[in-house]
Amino acid sequence: MKPSRSAASLVLALSLASCCLRAQFPQPDGGTLERGSLPEHWLSEGPKCMEIPEWQVHEYNPNFFILRQSPCTDYEKPFVFLFFGKDRAMLVDTGSRNGNLAPAIQTTVKNWLTRNNRTSVPLIVTHTHAHGDHIFGDKALQTLNDPALPITFVAPEIEATRKFFSIDAWPSGTGHIDLGGRVLDIVPIPGHNNVSIAFYDRNTGILLSGDSLYPGRLYVQDFPAFQASTERLIKFTEGKPIAHILGNHIEQTSTPFLDYPVGTIYQPNEHELALSRGSLLELEDTLLSMHGTPKRLALRDFSVWPQGQAFAVPNERAKSAQHMKEQKEKMWDHTTP
Ligand SMILES: [Zn+2]
Ligand SMILES: [Zn+2]
DSSP states (O other): OOOOHHHHHHHHHHHHHHHHOOSSOSSSSOTTSOOOOOOSSOTTSOSOGGGSOSEEEEEEETTEEEEEEOTTTOTTOOEEEEEEOSSOEEEEOOOSTTOOOHHHHHHHHHHHHHHTTOSOOOEEEEOSOOOGGGTTTHHHHHTOOOTTSOEEEOOSSHHHHHHHTTOSSTTTSOEEEEOSSOEEEEEEOTTSSTTOEEEEETTTTEEEEETSSSSSEEEESSHHHHHHHHHHHHHHHTTSOOOEEEESOOOBBSSTTOBOOTTOOOOTTBOOSOBOHHHHHHHHHHHHHTTTOOOOEEOSSOEEEEOSGGGOOTTHHHHHHHHHHHHHHHHHHHHOO
16 A cells, blocks of 8 residues: 555654654663763761862763762862863863862873873863853963863853853854764853853763753853743753753752752762753743743752842841851861861
């Protein structure tokens, strides 16, 4: 029997889908992604500051590293990410105040060079966005002058970011960077910050979402932009395998719907860093439910926090200042012999 025109177009659509969409693999065998592992827990539970390095370096796999700042230098304890390709390496973010990231990056790069029988690798330094807790180490890296890792610095500004990653239109377009056998896609996602971008590593299927999606408080500066960016990121990830969505902080406990107070230094029983594409869909759902009127909402793994006077909860700032003071006193107790 001759298939009807609509049946034929359905077959064509299905065959196109099976040829090009790779969000799923035919078998649960890990597919074509480069594998890696995340730590059981991070050294953020405290309280022994003397035993926690300035930066905890975690090797996800031989060519991708996740570093986390010590809680003892700044309660923000952000993550930064280091990718290696055959031709270049790329560092995403440089940490928060008192971070002193440069020595940890030098050591990590030099270990990688030794393992790969090389003497140098060019390093690109870029950012998920421009907030102070992710750019503190910029100056130290810019002035490093280490022949083993000549640095190209991408300023956390829209024009510099757009140009460097060849983003055709801001924020509706996408860009990319090829590190040599390793291509990362760059997706502008303004809303938390006007320069926010996401990075998708095609090799591992890891999506870096910055401060726009992580297990914690998603501070929204520009609600319509944030919502539009979430929609675009969902569209971008459609048909792509997403192994993990990794953001910049953990502020959520492992207990559903419960975060740590703002300014918490030690975080026993914290939520794992990785989220899935399901969280992105859940975020979209939550934003849609607000019908254009931003409000604070707590979800299982994160919460949405519109910023500005209208959304402040009475006494919240005073309470959190008191909490931070107590935390600092505690830290002092534990670091004094
Ligand atoms: Zn931020
Ligand atoms: Zn941040």
